[in-house]
Amino acid sequence: MTLLRVVGLTKKFGPHAVLRGIDLDVQPGERLAILGASGSGKSTLLRCLNFMEMPDSGTVMLDDKVVGRRESELVRVRQRIGMVFQQFNLFPHMTAIGNVMEGLRTVRRFPKAEARARAGKELARVGLADKAETYPAHLSGGQKQRVAIARALAMDPELLLFDEPTSALDPELVGEVLNVIRALAEEGRTMLLVTHELGFAYHVATRVIFLADGTIHEQGTPDEVLKHPTKERTRAFLARHKEFSL
Amino acid sequence: MRWDFASVFTNTDALLVGAIGTLHIFVICLVLGLSLGLVVGLGRYARTPWFRWPATAFVEFFRNTPVLVQILWFYFALPMLLPFEISPLAAASLGISLNSAAFSAEIYRGGIQSIEPGQWDGARALGMSWGQAMRRIILPQALKRMTPALTNRAIEIFKMSTLASAVAYVELLQQGKLIASLNYNPIEAYTTVAVIFFVFLWPMVQFTYLLERRLRRSE
Numbered sequence: 001m002t003l004l005r006v007v008g009l010t011k012k013f014g015p016h017a018v019l020r021g022i023d024l025d026v027q028p029g030e031r032l033a034i035l036g037a038s039g040s041g042k043s044t045l046l047r048c049l050n051f052m053e054m055p056d057s058g059t060v061m062l063d064d065k066v067v068g069r070r071e072s073e074l075v076r077v078r079q080r081i082g083m084v085f086q087q088f089n090l091f092p093h094m095t096a097i098g099n100v101m102e103g104l105r106t107v108r109r110f111p112k113a114e115a116r117a118r119a120g121k122e123l124a125r126v127g128l129a130d131k132a133e134t135y136p137a138h139l140s141g142g143q144k145q146r147v148a149i150a151r152a153l154a155m156d157p158e159l160l161l162f163d164e165p166t167s168a169l170d171p172e173l174v175g176e177v178l179n180v181i182r183a184l185a186e187e188g189r190t191m192l193l194v195t196h197e198l199g200f201a202y203h204v205a206t207r208v209i210f211l212a213d214g215t216i217h218e219q220g221t222p223d224e225v226l227k228h229p230t231k232e233r234t235r236a237f238l239a240r241h242k243e244f245s246l
Numbered sequence: 247m248r249w250d251f252a253s254v255f256t257n258t259d260a261l262l263v264g265a266i267g268t269l270h271i272f273v274i275c276l277v278l279g280l281s282l283g284l285v286v287g288l289g290r291y292a293r294t295p296w297f298r299w300p301a302t303a304f305v306e307f308f309r310n311t312p313v314l315v316q317i318l319w320f321y322f323a324l325p326m327l328l329p330f331e332i333s334p335l336a337a338a339s340l341g342i343s344l345n346s347a348a349f350s351a352e353i354y355r356g357g358i359q360s361i362e363p364g365q366w367d368g369a370r371a372l373g374m375s376w377g378q379a380m381r382r383i384i385l386p387q388a389l390k391r392m393t394p395a396l397t398n399r400a401i402e403i404f405k406m407s408t409l410a411s412a413v414a415y416v417e418l419l420q421q422g423k424l425i426a427s428l429n430y431n432p433i434e435a436y437t438t439v440a441v442i443f444f445v446f447l448w449p450m451v452q453f454t455y456l457l458e459r460r461l462r463r464s465e
Contacts, residue, residue: 050371052367052370052371071375071376072375075373075374075375076373078370078371078372078373079372079373080373081371082371083367083371085364085367085368085371087364089364089365089367089368089371090368091365091368091369091383091387092387092464093386093387093390093464094464095464102372102382102383103372103373103374106372106374106378106382107372107373107374107378135463135464137464148368151372152371152372155372155373
């Protein structure tokens with residue numbers, strides 16, 4: 001069974017076509033790294049998958065069922081898809097554990113004690129059990145992102161979307177977040193990851209997708225796309241990224 | 247000139263009745279004005295024109311016409327259109343509440359719009375409905391930012407209650423007028439009324455400062 005199937009997805013912002021027909025199948029357990037220059041539509045693609053942005057045309061299927069456009073249906077679909085943002089988007093008026101509990105309490109209607117126990121477990125998983133009562137304002141960027149990951153995990157998502165999860169972090173904090181994502185990968189979770197960390201993509205992804213001009217320009221195994229790209233634009237993109245690496 | 251505060255103080259029972267009247271209409275208008283303001287403010291923010299247009303018309307009408315005229319209109323004109331009499335309290339409460347709703351609607355709208363779009367993203371990604379996101383994530387943060395403006399609104403409502411005297415509702419200014427006409431000491435009577443207002447309002451404002459500090463704990 002295909003977990004996620006995307007057919008002919010398009011999205012315009014005003015006159016600007018960001019996505020021009022994306023077709024994509026994701027099997028359970030796959031880990032897709034989505035690469036591309038800025039403006040290539042990576043984030044928009046991710047945001048269309050859980051309908052944070054409404055696609056203009058095309059279909060998204062979850063477990064072979066087409067997702068409709070009624071808000072009640074979209075809300076249910078978002079409950080099955082976890083999302084982690086570049087800017088964390090933690091709720092600043094709640095403690096770390098409050099953030100992780102929120103979806104369980106408000107959406108899943110867990111009793112308080114149960115939600116707290118579950119949230120505590122997720123915080124421990126990302127190594128932040130001791131920060132449960134801390135407000136986001138007193139956490140480092142890396143800690144904030146780990147809380148955000150715990151918040152997404154608490155909902156038992158079938159699919160995880162990571163939208164440049166380390167791009168807003170100071171370089172020395174990137175590692176702690178990537179380690180958490182790597183551990184999730186080792187558990188066999190299905191995930192789509194928009195990233196600029198090519199090395200991480202190479203080691204963790206099962207498939208790499210290179211977006212250009214709102215279409216899938218090239219895709220394949222990490223080895224194929226990152227080591228032996230066949231398309232000129234993929235090569236140029238990789239070359240620019242390697243320019244400053246040692 | 248000789249000051250005559252003594253005859254004001256011989257009428258403390260009248261002032262007490264007035265103070266109760268003021269507090270009574272204040273609480274009604276505060277609750278009605280601020281809660282209706284939230285509804286109208288959300289309407290101003292709504293995507294469907296069916297909510298947005300009436301909300302906008304409401305705000306523009308009640309914000310740009312004098313409250314005193316609204317109160318007089320509710321008291322004298324509304325009974326001509328409706329088959330029942332309207333009490334001074336009801337007329338004044340309607341005028342002040344609707345006017346406050348129009349002003350506070352703009353405070354709510356501004357407060358809600360000041361919350362980063364990322365907060366909506368975070369809430370919606372968890373599978374929250376619009377209402378859940380508004381109630382749990384957006385409003386608590388917006389209310390915190392709006393506290394100073396809403397405090398201003400509350401003070402304004404408290405003082406606007408004096409306009410109810412125009413339809414002979416018994417509140418502090420009305421009682422001050424009464425005392426002044428009995429003793430021919432308007433300066434002293436109205437000064438006393440002003441002092442009583444200050445005595446009520448000042449601690450109230452101190453309380454909201456305390457509230458603001460408590461709300462800021464998470465920062």
